[in-house]
Amino acid sequence: xxxxxxxxxxxxxxxxxxxxxxxxxxxxxxxxxxxxxxxxxxxxxxxxxxxxxxxxxxxxxxxxxxxxxxxxxxxxxxxxxxxxxxxxxxxxxxxxxxxxxxxxxxxxxxxxxxxxxxxxxxxxxxxxxxxxxxxxxxxxxxxxxxxxxxxxxxxxxxxxxxxxxxxxxxxxxxxxxxxxxxxxxxxxxxxxxxxxxxxxxxxxxxxxxxxxxxxxxxxxxxxxxxxxxxxxxxxxxxxxxxxxxxxxxxxxxxxxxxxxxxxxxxxxxxxxxxxxxxxxxxxxxxxxxxxxxxxxxxxxxxxxxxxxxxxxxxxxxxxxxxxxxxxxxxxxxxxxxxxxxx
Numbered sequence: 001x002x003x004x005x006x007x008x009x010x011x012x013x014x015x016x017x018x019x020x021x022x023x024x025x026x027x028x029x030x031x032x033x034x035x036x037x038x039x040x041x042x043x044x045x046x047x048x049x050x051x052x053x054x055x056x057x058x059x060x061x062x063x064x065x066x067x068x069x070x071x072x073x074x075x076x077x078x079x080x081x082x083x084x085x086x087x088x089x090x091x092x093x094x095x096x097x098x099x100x101x102x103x104x105x106x107x108x109x110x111x112x113x114x115x116x117x118x119x120x121x122x123x124x125x126x127x128x129x130x131x132x133x134x135x136x137x138x139x140x141x142x143x144x145x146x147x148x149x150x151x152x153x154x155x156x157x158x159x160x161x162x163x164x165x166x167x168x169x170x171x172x173x174x175x176x177x178x179x180x181x182x183x184x185x186x187x188x189x190x191x192x193x194x195x196x197x198x199x200x201x202x203x204x205x206x207x208x209x210x211x212x213x214x215x216x217x218x219x220x221x222x223x224x225x226x227x228x229x230x231x232x233x234x235x236x237x238x239x240x241x242x243x244x245x246x247x248x249x250x251x252x253x254x255x256x257x258x259x260x261x262x263x264x265x266x267x268x269x270x271x272x273x274x275x276x277x278x279x280x281x282x283x284x285x286x287x288x289x290x291x292x293x294x295x296x297x298x299x300x301x302x303x304x305x306x307x308x309x310x311x312x313x314x315x316x317x318x319x320x321x322x323x324x325x326x327x328x329x330x331x332x333x334x335x336x337x338x339x340x341x342x
Contacts, residue, residue, distance in 0.1 A: 073304070076303055077141075080136075080297070081137050081140060081141065083293060083296055083297050083300060084134075084136060084137040084140075084297055085137070087133050087290065087294060087297055090293055091130040092130065093286050094123070094126035094283075094286050094287055094290050095126045095127060095130075097279070097283050097286050098119045098120075098123040098283060099123050101115075101119045101276075101280070101283055102120055102123070104276065105119065108180060108183055108187065108201075109180045111182065111183055112183075115169055115172075115176065117169075118168070118169030118170060119283070121165060122162065122165050122170075122287065125161050125162050125165075126287075126290065129158050129290070132151040132155060132158075133297060135147050136148045136151030136152070136301065145304070148301045148305065149301070151297075152297075152298050152301040152305075156298065159298075165287075166284060166287055166288065166291075170283050170284050170287070171280055172273070172277050172280045176276075180272070180273060180276065181273070184214055184268070184269055184272060187202070188213070188214045202234075202268075203234065203243070203247075204243070206234075206236040206237050206264070206268060207236050207241055209271045209272070210239075211266050211271050212233055212237035212265065212267070213233075213267050213268065214267050214268060215269060216265060217231050217233055217237060217263055217265050219231075220234070220237075230259065231258075233258055234254070235250045235251075235254040235257070237263040238253065238254060238257035238258075238263050238264075239257075239262065239264075240253045240256075240257060240262075
């Protein structure tokens, strides 16, 4: 009996597994040996992708690039916030030292009005810096660029003003020392004339600096008092002086201090000038550090302006992720795995 079979029927019959093949498929080792190999997308069969492991490694660099892109803007924001907080604290320090220097200038000298104005302006610029940085930090946390842009523009102007003040008015010059010495002599004369304000100034100064008089304790000597007598020093020139108690109550301690010559013999002029110089260096150092932090804040703000906003609602940038290539070999293997065996 002749069976007419077409080409498609022959191909179907040849494609069916034989009895030996069905027996071998029941054995795991032979079934695995007969399992068709998965061709690689990029090369020979040696570079296979078993269970998708190599596929993940193949695209790992793309995911790492995506992670770097998403972390970049976020990291710059965190850095801007941290540097901003440090700059705010430094601005508070600038305000403190500038106000202290301004008060000392006002107390001891009326001829250093330029330095007084400079210290006031320095404190004001520090307050402005504090305000605009807080504004920029809040804007950064809210993912808004306008506050950062405004803070950057204001900080540039503030830095220019601060640098000019530091270069011109903060350092104590020789003229400042001469004017300060003149003001101290005038204040001491008023204290000798029992001016309440200047008496308190010199009492506090002599107690804090452990000094007496402008140049020496001899500044308290009366012109008609013989040299072998001790000068008529106040109790504030003595180590036993207590600012919390009245000078009348401490009269006995003053007489004992004067009789035994236990009072301070060094003058206050040079010590006060040294204090002004140290204060000037402190203002200079704290302000320069604040300027450096402000410059760093400006640079970070400019970098934030160049960064693209981060994706929201799981909208990720998929430009760096390549599509999985599809080849005939992969399609054939997929079809064989998905089709049921009849």
